[in-house]
Amino acid sequence: MSVRDVVRRALAEDLGVLGDVSAALVPPDGRARGTITARAAGVVAGRLGALEAFRQVDEAIAVEWCLPDGSPVEPGSVIASIDGPLAPVLTAERTALNLVGRLSGIATLTRRYVEAAGPSVRILDTRKTGPGLRALEKAAVRAGGGANHRGSLSDGVLIKDNHLTGITITQALGRARQRWPRLLVEVECDTERQVKEAVEAGADAVLLDNMSPAQAAACVSLVAGRCRTEVSGGVSLETVAAYAEAGVDDISVGALTHSAPALDVGLDLLAGRAGGA
Amino acid sequence: MSVRDVVRRALAEDLGVLGDVSAALVPPDGRARGTITARAAGVVAGRLGALEAFRQVDEAIAVEWCLPDGSPVEPGSVIASIDGPLAPVLTAERTALNLVGRLSGIATLTRRYVEAAGPSVRILDTRKTGPGLRALEKAAVRAGGGANHRGSLSDGVLIKDNHLTGITITQALGRARQRWPRLLVEVECDTERQVKEAVEAGADAVLLDNMSPAQAAACVSLVAGRCRTEVSGGVSLETVAAYAEAGVDDISVGALTHSAPALDVGLDLLAGRAGGA
């Protein structure tokens, strides 16, 4: 659903009051045939957004999508082919490419973390997403082979340091169980002592915050399978394998969504004017 | 204006149906005193967004902003201090930090390009911005010392290859002058021949697309001050100085907005419960 609104707002800000003043100059019978093509290696995502951008600008634009989200691409890989009236294709181009480039960037970085971590852990995203873009960015994480942490503050309880003013972990967990019987409860822990308390109080998961791989491994032993274990904070492509070896279930990485460079994608039109000799 | 809508949507997606289920667990009289602090070096931006996030969640949260947008920060620099009821501060935290982190990341990368390029050129952004976030991201570019290229398709004419199906640059420029007498007209050029035609036809600016510094320098000589010159495509922190030396007026860099890693910022609360002994 959300993709419609995201595209509507993106087009509105790009069109302004006068609309696409440059596209207004092309011949009215001009025709655009071409492809959306990757210009770098990565993992593609954003199909729904790009389709919606072309559709909202002009339903007469035919788009054939060649690679489902999650497909690997190399420079030159054809992601989609386009055929339609020239002016609206040019008008929709940037909005469509911005979506594909940004979301493919997220999928690409996710895939790199997944591959670096190996099959024993799950790579999770965080709530550190672009304002108003979370549904799309979390879908891109899935396209890259990661899984989603909480979709929103409403989806699960995460008890952090800042929630523990004046109450113990055990008390907070009790309140959470009482108030939200149908939500997973996770506790952010900085020390083994906190992990011990959280597990004994019945947490569904512990978030091992800014620990070294060795510290994380010690906590995993301490948990001994009684709940899920997650590492968060300071994980990079270089260190992710070490955390995986520590035996945790999940590794969450804010960078997947807040610092992924866009994948370079472009629209290549065939030369020549439609209908022309 | 836009910042209100961006924050409203970001909060709506983060609150979901049940709201902040974790913050609902803290004592109702809990108080939050603390700071938003940089955890890495960079340039700060996003003040208005963060203020709006706290304000929309609870007007009782007092925020004192210490560093205007564009200020340099080091790890540990205090960006703002917060004082208010605990639960709403926790609820607004992520939305506020997401804005500051993302926009400061853009300002930081912009500053790096500006410094690498030196004072003889302007670093410009592009339309490769986050969907629905363009006004905020372009303000962050200004905070970083860059300047803004077109705000929208409605703000200026940019004649690209794809607009030139069946008509010449000269014809396209004539149409643009006729139809949009009050807009700057820029022509994207791949060759010196195109540059020559564009300048002679009266373009306000030429965009030298994917040229080497040497090619760009040749075009600058050819233009001879008759219009602005802009380089775009393939510019990196490593190469930007070479382009600056080529004598162009402007260098536009899509990466400023599509690939800037977020600046790491956090909310540090003082321990202790308000009203407590």
Add this chain to the structure above:
Amino acid sequence: MSVRDVVRRALAEDLGVLGDVSAALVPPDGRARGTITARAAGVVAGRLGALEAFRQVDEAIAVEWCLPDGSPVEPGSVIASIDGPLAPVLTAERTALNLVGRLSGIATLTRRYVEAAGPSVRILDTRKTGPGLRALEKAAVRAGGGANHRGSLSDGVLIKDNHLTGITITQALGRARQRWPRLLVEVECDTERQVKEAVEAGADAVLLDNMSPAQAAACVSLVAGRCRTEVSGGVSLETVAAYAEAGVDDISVGALTHSAPALDVGLDLLAGRAGGA
């Protein structure tokens, strides 16, 4: 957040093009002093909505709320006192009362179920809520002493009959675990055999669908504490105690939100015109 939008839409539909044509007739210096009063016994809810309605119509209306959401009321109980300019109080009246009446009706019915069921189970709501009103209605359920089931389709996995076309419960659970590692997974079961499969495949909860109390009790024995048990379908105020005795953890009741009669509440203004002799 949502309460602002709900009130904005409710006022927009009530004001139409000409606004409150009746309130336009009262003297401009008229003053309204009075109370929002219960006219039947129940449990009050909807404070935020009512406050927002008066605030959006005129910030000069002072409202003092006397009874927090969840408070029991008798006929004549004063819920809030109002003091402000007459015309806007009359304009906001119906919107405010509609919210309090409807949400208090939900809290009241919830309380009745909670009391009929006794302390051994939790009464849960469902997704059978008023379109666009879910956040407010689920808050009213909490005010009545119930707890919330899923806030949205995004908050938890619930595998129903209709999801099991061509795959087994075990397969579906496996997929759910793989795809959504951070969500509770519940399986709707019509038979003991399904319950057995679900529990053995590691479900977090089983939903016992349209079972008699005796059938439910048998399933509870079978589950033997390995996951949560929930009864749903055909539960009434008359039968809820029998289900509670069956030993289930949760009883979900769609009627809490889809069939709760409104609580009768009214606005009683003191006679006499402000400033008058």
Add this chain to the structure above:
Amino acid sequence: MSVRDVVRRALAEDLGVLGDVSAALVPPDGRARGTITARAAGVVAGRLGALEAFRQVDEAIAVEWCLPDGSPVEPGSVIASIDGPLAPVLTAERTALNLVGRLSGIATLTRRYVEAAGPSVRILDTRKTGPGLRALEKAAVRAGGGANHRGSLSDGVLIKDNHLTGITITQALGRARQRWPRLLVEVECDTERQVKEAVEAGADAVLLDNMSPAQAAACVSLVAGRCRTEVSGGVSLETVAAYAEAGVDDISVGALTHSAPALDVGLDLLAGRAGGA
């Protein structure tokens, strides 16, 4: 028009950030064939809303509606038949059923009042409707055989006690005529004396507020056909016939919209997977 917005908001709150996580588990080529079926006796309404819900989720879902709004149904009556891809049918199911169940509940209760009152009076609704849902709920009242009172505060003048601070009924009516020459003017009356004044001052209708049938009959005699008469307040299915016998023109009943229990409706899918043997 409004139905689009109501459905859009209902789907948005139900889909959240991650979307329908359960439907994501079904086979991509799964097909849903089945019916929307009544599970209790009543009067059906909500066709447009249900169609819109399926349409917004996936235009590939074919819905054939069998019973126009206002049709009586028995348990087992087929209201509509559905044929489409499985996952989106499951995603749209609850939103569609919530609309049909709620609006059919209103139509059903209206029909019961209409039948209890007999043909000599009109059963009217009030403004006590679900926030943001008034257009749909008032259409459901019409489907049940009732008629609509004011659509909004902008549609007609209703002078109540609270409007009469410092001015007489006659003065208020004069102002109303002067200011709103094209709107019906009705006066809420608690006593025969007020009725007399209202009629003599030229009211288009008098609202007999919280009167007994006998009091209402006396007022009807007093009015003697000079304007419409309406009874409101304290009318139940048990007493509505007595008010009808009192000779009033209209009986307005807030419960039609604020307290109608939902009609039980369900989606029954045929077993078996599409394309399967």
Add this chain to the structure above:
Amino acid sequence: MSVRDVVRRALAEDLGVLGDVSAALVPPDGRARGTITARAAGVVAGRLGALEAFRQVDEAIAVEWCLPDGSPVEPGSVIASIDGPLAPVLTAERTALNLVGRLSGIATLTRRYVEAAGPSVRILDTRKTGPGLRALEKAAVRAGGGANHRGSLSDGVLIKDNHLTGITITQALGRARQRWPRLLVEVECDTERQVKEAVEAGADAVLLDNMSPAQAAACVSLVAGRCRTEVSGGVSLETVAAYAEAGVDDISVGALTHSAPALDVGLDLLAGRAGGA
């Protein structure tokens, strides 16, 4: 309510992506003191819109409104005085003036019709209003001394030629009474014969369409006070008095809202910079 949305949209379209690029050039401590002044004679309207425009841009702008809507102005009349920070005053200026100019133009033209027609008739508006601006424009008509015809298609029944395909006026009136017992029913008539039928069938008003004053007078005689009479079509400032003399109750004039020239109003700032020597 509506005024907030109108102003929000007007500011959004005026600010674009980069905001007020000119106001960004003034000194940050600049102060604006001045007045909104009429530059032509007329009747002022639009106070709420202008206040809202300044408020939405910056709550620090103090506006003192001197002339309530409906006040006559001469060139030089001070409508409001402004005091606030310079940049936001300049940013809000055009939006505020556009509202005051346009709505005052409507009030001014209405006043001219009211004065030309004399006190025996009411001047009514129509639904020929600016898209999305009806509530504000109809308020401006009231400020000018006119009254409002239907606010929307939902406010009253108006049976026109095009509704009478295959049914008689009498039949249509019967249906209207049956279906909409609480709405005024008016019938558009081109001939005396139609007027006769409408009155005898019990219309609340007849709309005499495109008749000469003499024809209208004949119809007024025929109606003989049995319902309201309205003239519409072809009424100008020159002819309105003749129609008034024909004895009709109401004269509706589309030009009030679709063709009123704006009243010239301007913002005059005092020279000199705040705080300056």
Add this chain to the structure above:
Amino acid sequence: MSVRDVVRRALAEDLGVLGDVSAALVPPDGRARGTITARAAGVVAGRLGALEAFRQVDEAIAVEWCLPDGSPVEPGSVIASIDGPLAPVLTAERTALNLVGRLSGIATLTRRYVEAAGPSVRILDTRKTGPGLRALEKAAVRAGGGANHRGSLSDGVLIKDNHLTGITITQALGRARQRWPRLLVEVECDTERQVKEAVEAGADAVLLDNMSPAQAAACVSLVAGRCRTEVSGGVSLETVAAYAEAGVDDISVGALTHSAPALDVGLDLLAGRAGGA
């Protein structure tokens, strides 16, 4: 894009809660065949808006548009032909005609100015447009043969008197060039001295404010082709030719959008009921 929102809002305000109560009376199988016809001479505009109005009300309405925007019309000219179900055609009629009438009025007045001014100058619009309607109104100006001045405050720098508190024109121009290298900079001038300063400081255009044709001619000589010249203020159909003769490049006229009387257009349906004999 914008046209969808304008039409959506216009329909929402016209439909209210009960919808089109009059159209609800026509036979359900009624059919409307007819034309949108000009009733006065002028230039037509608003095609997209009218098409969208019919489409949003009912996609089954077929509209064939005969005259592209910018076409001259005489009384009786057929602008479009309509064929569709009767009730929705009647419901959409007013919204569609309001758009065509208003926008054609703007196109018509623009054409009159263009013809009065002659081919040596451009007639420009201003930002004095209907709130929320700027994109449509500026398109109508183009349809009439005019050109657009700034689309928004974000599209170009215009330095006015009120911006010059404490700084000189030269300083303001320098700041503008520094801050907004990609926007045209125009300076409003009241005197030749200001014109001289602006031109020497490198303005792209000077706006000659409220000057006589003779004063304007003197300024044009002074400018001597070094930048564009624009006259604004006090230009009427009577004086526009004199300003054109003064040799300015552009003449901007606020009246094009704030004071254009609507073009009279109507919907004429063929008599007779569809399907009838």
